[in-house]
Amino acid sequence: MxxxxxxxxxxxxxxxxxxxxxxxxxxxxxxxxxxxxxxxxxxxxxxxxxxxxxxxxxxxxxxxxxxxxxxxxxxxxxxxxxxxxxxxxxxxxxxxxxxxxxxxxxxxxxxxxxxLPAVGSFRLRLSFAEDRFACAVIPAILEKGSIHDAALHLGRGARLEQVGYRFEGGGASGIEEITLMYEHSKQRFVATVLATGPLKFGSPRWLTFADDIGELVQNTFFSPR
Known part of the structure; x- marks a missing residue:
């Protein structure tokens, strides 16, 4: 769950x-x-x-x-x-x-x-509490000699706390874009997802496709602590 x-x-x-x-x-x-x-x-x-x-x-x-x-x-x-x-x-x-x-x-x-199939464009914003989840990609400590040298020139303590992915030609389950952000002040991760999928207005909950996408994002990028 x-x-x-x-x-x-x-x-x-x-x-x-x-x-x-x-x-x-x-x-x-x-x-x-x-x-x-x-x-x-x-x-x-x-x-x-x-x-x-x-x-x-x-x-x-x-x-x-x-x-x-x-x-x-x-x-x-x-x-x-x-x-x-x-x-x-x-x-x-x-x-x-x-x-x-x-x-x-x-x-x-x-x-x-x-x-005709009832299909829509979705935008989801999901929050993953840091005390319950670890993210596989952020935050990340930047290393000298990497593609992030420009940020290290501004400060040795630079950390990568946001990353975005765009899937050309479409990703799994209709996902088009994902942005992951670590909000250190709120101690949480926020995932913003753009996707195309079924509207399913006959379901017992609103927009159950979004629930499926949320589960996929959780299983792909996060693990329970």
């Missing part, structure tokens, strides 16, 4: 634009139409948040942006840990208006073209 912490998971995807469906979304908009127009965001609809349920303890916010010239809707879904304390009354109202996580997921599914 993983014991890293999820800082955030963001997924984006595109669906065809339907005027009838867009009108339905407008009735669910969390931002008043008048306010959206005043802010110049009349073609953006904010949905949620949805609050935790028995299957998923996180909150989720979504947005839909219409591109009429391309006849497309660009979607974004952000899933994060639930803040401490009771949710604001307005958040409860939005959750109920959408029908909770299942209601929002059904909207996403309805908007997807039938017969």
């Amino acid at each position: 993983s014991n890293y912490d999820i800082i955030s998971v963001v997924a984006t995807w595109t669906t065809p634009l339907s005027d009838e469906f867009w009108s339905r979304l407008e009735s669910l908009n969390a931002v008043a139409t008048e306010q959206s127009d005043q802010e110049g965001q009349g073609n953006t609809i904010v949905l949620g948040p949805t609050l935790p349920d028995d299957d998923d303890p996180r909150v989720a916010h979504a947005a839909a942006h219409s591109h009429k010239e391309d006849n497309e809707v660009h979607w974004g879904l952000s899933v994060q840990p639930t803040p401490q304390g009771e949710p604001p009354e307005e958040a409860r109202k939005q959750h109920e208006k959408l029908g909770g996580r299942k209601g929002l997921a059904s909207l996403f599914t309805e908007a997807l073209p039938s017969g």
Whole structure:
């Protein structure tokens, strides 16, 4: 069982634009139409948040942006840990208006073209506490005569605390890029991952593909202390 912490998971995807469906979304908009127009965001609809349920303890916010010239809707879904304390009354109202996580997921599914795989672009930020995990690649003490001599010229105590990988042609499980950072002030490692994978809106948790990627990153770069 993983014991890293999820800082955030963001997924984006595109669906065809339907005027009838867009009108339905407008009735669910969390931002008043008048306010959206005043802010110049009349073609953006904010949905949620949805609050935790028995299957998923996180909150989720979504947005839909219409591109009429391309006849497309660009979607974004952000899933994060639930803040401490009771949710604001307005958040409860939005959750109920959408029908909770299942209601929002059904909207996403309805908007997807039938017969085509539901695939999105993912951005994950994961936290690995230093007292629970050791990282295989950072931090690293720099040695003279290596490719890091330039940093050693600035100080003998230079250490490598961030590394990034880009996988040309795609990596395992749809991973495209990974950045690993050691945050010494917070005594943790942060992994930022870009990947492409299935959205799986019918799953009991939001964006379960991100869980699979998190496990893969943990097993590849980290070991328990």
